[in-house]
Amino acid sequence: SKRLLPLSRKINQGVFRYIDKVYTGSSELKVLLAQLYSGPLEVVGDSRFDQVHERALLNQAALIGEQLINDRRVIIFGSVVGSDLDVVVPAIAKSKLKDDVLHVIVPHETNERDLIPWEAELFRHKIKSIRLSEIDQYKSEPVIMWNSVGQLADLYKQANLAFIGAGFGTGVHSVTEAAIYSVPAAHGPKYDILAEAIELVDEDLSKVVNSSDELAVFLDMDQEEISGLSMRIKKFTEARLGASDKIIEQEFPLN
Numbered sequence: 001s002k003r004l005l006p007l008s009r010k011i012n013q014g015v016f017r018y019i020d021k022v023y024t025g026s027s028e029l030k031v032l033l034a035q036l037y038s039g040p041l042e043v044v045g046d047s048r049f050d051q052v053h054e055r056a057l058l059n060q061a062a063l064i065g066e067q068l069i070n071d072r073r074v075i076i077f078g079s080v081v082g083s084d085l086d087v088v089v090p091a092i093a094k095s096k097l098k099d100d101v102l103h104v105i106v107p108h109e110t111n112e113r114d115l116i117p118w119e120a121e122l123f124r125h126k127i128k129s130i131r132l133s134e135i136d137q138y139k140s141e142p143v144i145m146w147n148s149v150g151q152l153a154d155l156y157k158q159a160n161l162a163f164i165g166a167g168f169g170t171g172v173h174s175v176t177e178a179a180i181y182s183v184p185a186a187h188g189p190k191y192d193i194l195a196e197a198i199e200l201v202d203e204d205l206s207k208v209v210n211s212s213d214e215l216a217v218f219l220d221m222d223q224e225e226i227s228g229l230s231m232r233i234k235k236f237t238e239a240r241l242g243a244s245d246k247i248i249e250q251e252f253p254l255n
Helices: 004-014 027-033 048-057 082-094 113-126 132-137 154-158 196-203 212-219 224-237 245-252
Strands: 022-024 041-043 072-080 101-107 128-133 144-147 161-164 185-187 206-208
Touching: 004 101, 022 027, 022 245, 027 041, 027 048, 048 154, 048 245, 072 082, 082 212, 101 113, 101 154, 113 128, 113 144, 128 132, 132 144, 161 212, 196 206, 196 224
Parallel strands: 022 041, 072 101, 072 161, 101 144, 128 144, 161 185, 185 206
Antiparallel strands: none
């Protein structure tokens, strides 16, 4: 962390002197924080799991109509960016399942300049696609470009597999949203900015891919393997819920 560089460390140590207590998400983060802060440090877990879980409990909608799924495997490509393009599209083209999969590509940004490169690359690989905004003209295209914002976290509810974007660029985006629905996910090699991504990889619950070939193998994963992995991810997320309650119980005791 840049906070631990000499000049930055002194500034941050000065700021931390005004803090009475720190709750943190993991033992690894506690060790890092101890270099800046000499007060009480307690590991309670990551409250982001509680936040995403709460949203999942409220998510009753099926954003993808059953007539679109039509008994196909649903793969969500969430928060993808330009650096994912040359891996994701060739992987879809190499997939052996073909007509048995509905691919939903959810770009991080939905401007024309962000959508058109994906559509052009899909066209170059002879893969038909349609935008969500044109779904009333749907003709069994295997790829839906989800050009609507704010729905990704809820889309994972209907996913069998997921690919999380930006792991070939600035760093992978949130892996928690897919994990809370027990969806096995893959992403690029730059994931060390997220503690939960590191944990999922270390416990062999998510897949790091470095090429379109590796991603294609992941997309074609056997259903029995998907089910087994989903059960393990469910146990992983359930074990990490409750950080918010722990903080509230300590800061605002009932007695």
